[in-house]
Amino acid sequence: MNKVGxxxxxxxxxxxxxxxxxxxxxQVEVKEPTFAxxxxxxxxxxxxVQPPPLEMPAGPLLFHVRRIDxxxxxxxxxxxxxxxxQLRPVGPRLADQAAEYISEFVARYxxxxxxxxxxxxxxxxxxxxxxxxxxxxxxLCPELRAEGHVELRPGVDTLSEFLAWxxxxxxxxxxxxLPASRTGMVSLAQVLARRGIQEGGLEGAWRIRAPAxxxxxxxxEGSLGFAAAFMVGDSLGPGAPADSAGSAFxxxxxNPSTGYFPIYFDASxxxxxxxxxLRWLDAADLLGGPETEWLLRAYGDAGAWYELVGQRxxxxxxxxxxxxxxxxxx
Numbered sequence: 001m002n003k004v005g006x007x008x009x010x011x012x013x014x015x016x017x018x019x020x021x022x023x024x025x026x027q028v029e030v031k032e033p034t035f036a037x038x039x040x041x042x043x044x045x046x047x048x049v050q051p052p053p054l055e056m057p058a059g060p061l062l063f064h065v066r067r068i069d070x071x072x073x074x075x076x077x078x079x080x081x082x083x084x085x086q087l088r089p090v091g092p093r094l095a096d097q098a099a100e101y102i103s104e105f106v107a108r109y110x111x112x113x114x115x116x117x118x119x120x121x122x123x124x125x126x127x128x129x130x131x132x133x134x135x136x137x138x139x140l141c142p143e144l145r146a147e148g149h150v151e152l153r154p155g156v157d158t159l160s161e162f163l164a165w166x167x168x169x170x171x172x173x174x175x176x177x178l179p180a181s182r183t184g185m186v187s188l189a190q191v192l193a194r195r196g197i198q199e200g201g202l203e204g205a206w207r208i209r210a211p212a213x214x215x216x217x218x219x220x221e222g223s224l225g226f227a228a229a230f231m232v233g234d235s236l237g238p239g240a241p242a243d244s245a246g247s248a249f250x251x252x253x254x255n256p257s258t259g260y261f262p263i264y265f266d267a268s269x270x271x272x273x274x275x276x277x278l279r280w281l282d283a284a285d286l287l288g289g290p291e292t293e294w295l296l297r298a299y300g301d302a303g304a305w306y307e308l309v310g311q312r313x314x315x316x317x318x319x320x321x322x323x324x325x326x327x328x329x330x
Contacts (some may be wrong), residue, residue: 204269
């Protein structure tokens, strides 16, 4: 070993055995290295993202009940949550919460023998009793349905569709005057539909024949109105048209001095993937405005949804829809 090597070795021995070393006139303090140890109690979780809380309806729910046979068997499904004077759609907000949402929804609303009050035209007409849940699908688009049966008041046993509320949410009239269809209502509906298409300049191979759905109504200012839905090259229900088709929906009122006249008209000619066919359900005061709103059932290529028609400025227009394009894209 040369002299330089011996000097370095000597220095290393001195440094390893001392805490303080003078190096070229500078005092150097030598210590064993220390390492900070994290507090195990304050360690962060593996994921910093906490799962959001499950959002269930807070306000009362409006339901749609449809009787499916003369014995009173029926289906119920939610339309919307009434939050103040607004409607909110019902269903999970996140796909990974769907199973938990469905379980909680069934526990809250679809327990056997749960009762819902049935209304038609703002009158109390009977009660729906839940038998069992019939939920289908999952993800963001579950079908939140239940099976059960209806008990109707005398005089309304011919009705098949109702709006339903939980007990104590709504009070209604004690009786319902059922409007009767008038002779010539079908032909009048055809005339008004053709006129609306012509005046609106709606393109398409329109062939207005018998309506796919016709309802006598107490609507507008009179008690002899009606709602009619017409389908051209398609059916009034979920399902895509083969090529292209048209749908026309009209609500008409009656004036003794002038006869029938339209108070609402909605029509379009569509291709597959664009279907929107409308059918009348009922009228109800949901938003607290001067006029009652109309609840419609809409049908698309892959499913169905609800639309609410209300007063907007001086005309009737769609003010709310439960349509979710992501559910139709399935």
